[in-house]
Amino acid sequence: MAKLKPIKINHVSKYFGKQQVLDDIELTIEPETIYGLLGRNGAGKSTLFNIITDRIPLSDGEVTIAGQPVTDNDAVLNRIYLMSEANLYPSRMRVKDIFQLTAQLYQGMDMALAQTLAEQFELNMSTRFNKLSTGSRSIMKLIIALAVDVDYVFLDEPTLGLDANHRRLFYDALLDSYAKRPRSFIISTHLIEEASNLIERVWVLQNQHIIIDESTESVLNKGFAVTGPTADVEAYTAGLNIIGHEALGNLMVHYIYGELKGDRPIPDTVSISHIDLQRLFIYLTNQEVSTDEN
Amino acid sequence: MQFDFNSTEPLYLQVAEQIEEAIFTNSFEEGTQVPSTTEVSKQFHINPATVLKGMNILVSDGFLEKRRGLGMFVVTGAHAKIREKRQTEFYEDYVVNLVKEAKKLSLPETTILEMIKRGYNNG
Structure with missing residues (x-):
């Protein structure tokens, strides 16, 4: 056909x-x-x-x-x-x-x-x-x-x-x-x-x-977990699209969907990794209002 | 600090790495055919387009070649090429991280060198 x-x-x-x-x-x-x-x-x-x-x-x-x-x-x-x-x-x-x-x-x-x-x-x-x-x-x-x-x-x-x-x-x-x-x-x-x-x-x-x-590739590329001491994580993720967070004492994880700030230095105490689709989905659909695009 | 997304690397890169590793360990020998995108896709439940993207990286690296109508084959000399590539990347992949961690732990240069020597002799 x-x-x-x-x-x-x-x-x-x-x-x-x-x-x-x-x-x-x-x-x-x-x-x-x-x-x-x-x-x-x-x-x-x-x-x-x-x-x-x-x-x-x-x-x-x-x-x-x-x-x-x-x-x-x-x-x-x-x-x-x-x-x-x-x-x-x-x-x-x-x-x-x-x-x-x-x-x-x-x-x-x-x-x-x-x-x-x-x-x-x-x-x-x-x-x-x-x-x-x-x-x-x-x-x-x-x-x-x-x-x-x-x-x-x-x-x-x-x-x-x-x-x-x-x-x-x-x-x-x-x-x-x-x-x-x-x-x-x-x-x-x-x-x-x-x-x-x-x-x-x-x-x-x-x-x-x-x-x-x-x-799928581009969605996964935009999902990040930023982990470290609360103050350092908050300083780093300020202004980013935070879709969720988890705290364990003073250890904080911010979940981000979107671009990171390339010019912003990453503190030594903070580590950044990608997250899987399941977790991304959970946080994105927990939001009241979603801001999927910057 | 440096970006290290290896734990949750894009899938197509993981596909490329896994096949590269299989070539390097001679699981896939030079001159032989590697599994088709369909086989890999079925076995690991990965979208065939993703598998193909990974394989194409190895084609452009010169480790795999497409033979029209037949499939993908390991290039003769691929093993040596992979070794060369990994030697080049060794500094970035291992040394930089090792030194970074050592500095965090306040280990002086002489101690690290000693440790490397010890590891080399025991290995």
Whole structure:
């Protein structure tokens, strides 16, 4: 097919009744890229996914591919798959029939891959959907998400209910599938540590807004922990974007997001190191008002 | 004081370092193929673009070469080149830090030299 076009989310807002869940969201989803959507419980991650994939209507703005709105646009929605908690399948249908049905609804499905994955995850394809455990339902949906022939795969908390072995298997399968057929994966997750190395670009949703939309590398580059005696640390970090702190007696850690002052001498008593995505996320989303850009 | 972000270095640099180390210890021998970005990506659950970025550092350092359609190979002579590079970096990476710590501890120059001599003879 022709070169893929990015999905554009233009000024999207969403209200449930009078309550605003999303406010003026602007994002671009490039082809063949793995994104991570991070946000606290109730931040609106699932709502955003449901809007992009046209499962629920938006209140304002639009979602487009190549200038065409996705709303009711089957040709475009055929290229997008959302794996979510919702159970949309006939309860007495068998797993293998659900696979067949999905293949018909979309532009096809890699049945050989689905079968291999079912074996690896020990999912019996003859079991009826209503007889599957919660974990097995997640696994079935993940297998579909990886095998279905689409260009944009949205995974809403994909590893929910999976044990450590199955999570590992899932990440293996995801990267294998991505290598064989590059396409975009947009993953929302609470298990930031596990996913952070997979994610090329990070979105953080907080207080109805996207407060971070940057490459993982550049986000990590801007996160610092400044450790030392309180007075020295405070002197050094004055005027910087301090997103959190921890104190242990007179030992102080300031967490910074943004540029350090290159011309400011670092006292001998103070040490500076980078922090991981999980910690960065925790401090950024604890803030009332976020100042992600200088 | 100097910046030392080694503990939480960017992932692509860590990828480059790990592969460089594997070449230096002959785990990846000269003239042989190194694992593909996909293999590394799958094994360690790292985004393939990150792995590629790390490998490309080694290509521009002249330790790896791309062979069209085949993959990445260890350049003949890479081992010696890595040793040379590390010798050059030895002062910055080790000596500077050693002296800094020694000064913090008020250890005089003669004591450090003595210690180095002792360590060298015991090593």
